[in-house]
Amino acid sequence: MLSDLHKPSEDQYLNCIRCGLCLAVCPTYREHLTETASPRGRVALARKGLEGELQLSLNLVEQMYACFDCLACNEICPVGIRPADLALEMRAMQEQLQPEAWKKALFGNLIPKPGRMEAATWPLRVYEKLGIRRLVYALGLRKLLPGKLRDLEAMLPHLPQRPLRQALPEVTEAASEEKYRVGFFLGCAQSLMFAEESAASVRVLARNGCTVITPKETVCCGMPALDYGRTDLVREQARINIALFEKAGVETIVTDCATCGSTLKDYGKLLADDPDWAERAAAFSQKVRDVSEFLMSIPLEKPQGRVEARVTYHDPCHLRRGQGVWKQPRELLQMIDGLEFVELPEADWCCGSAGSQLITHYETSLKVLERKTDNLASAQADYIASGCPGCQMQLNVGVRREGLDVQVVHPITLLDRAYKK
Ligand code: SF4
């Protein structure tokens, strides 16, 4: 019964004036050119579903899942409709009506359990460690893989030997006099796949006077569960993370993952109706900073080394629109001597990753990516920097598909390199 459910509020769908401004910024509309694949269409579908004219049919739900959650429509809507949020709320509503057991297994029992994730991704580390991957590339065997599998393989960065959660100390002392005591939220993808980047983040923080506390028992920030309508699981995960950082007694909580950062900053909203947690969650969220946001807010040591390279930058949607952080990564890169910064055309246009869209909406995801790689090719850069593991994996696919001679990095990697020289 719809009447028993937690539903989106009416002003989220009744206020639409059908102006169509959101169509111009929507990557899924741009590829399909159909009203249902647009923010305005999704708002209309949600309204009809909620008013009972349409069942929450598979087709309606599919359109909500086809949204890339890039937040561009939220930003442009003149009357404050937030179609991206509405799509997520519709997914959550569908999940209340027809919960799917696999979601509980995946987002409740696997992803938030770091030890299980480390075990589940062990074959990938073996693939890298034994040199099988190098061989696959050297012999051109990758080309023999069917298209989608080839692209999924191409997503993988150079994988670490050990998850960073196991290697990083719980306390990293400031390199000189302690000026700040910060918590570091180590995201799952960062620990399992981009360990060297987060190790670099911690080094850079310590070099700039931070004692860095990295609680090891943190669980997933909750974004994957949120994407699939399991807000109940996100709240459980939020409570665990909040309690851990309270115990750490830190002034600021830094993360180098754009997706984690935007979710952590939303804990206050997610737990606003929970009398036991609302205040604690709001206090937690107020402390969260992206690593570039934090570093550019303190007197940052100018790196002495040089990075002689042409570098461009892709804005992760959840950093630029989700957190309003776009100047800081650019400023951070431009502090490095020798580095030639070149602005990427349409730098804030979604890359097509959106978490799992390359798996669930392969064709659309690739089309959105092609636009990004065309722009990347025109920038003629040696590196493309981006502070989101999902974007980096998607950009890896684009670079490998098109054979571009461009390396995908986190901005912090280049700063760390300039400090070491
Ligand atoms: S921009 Fe806002 S008001 Fe205009 S069509 Fe899109 S959702 Fe409706």
Ligand code: SF4
């Ligand atoms: S969040 Fe992005 S993909 Fe989804 S409807 Fe809005 S503009 Fe389109």
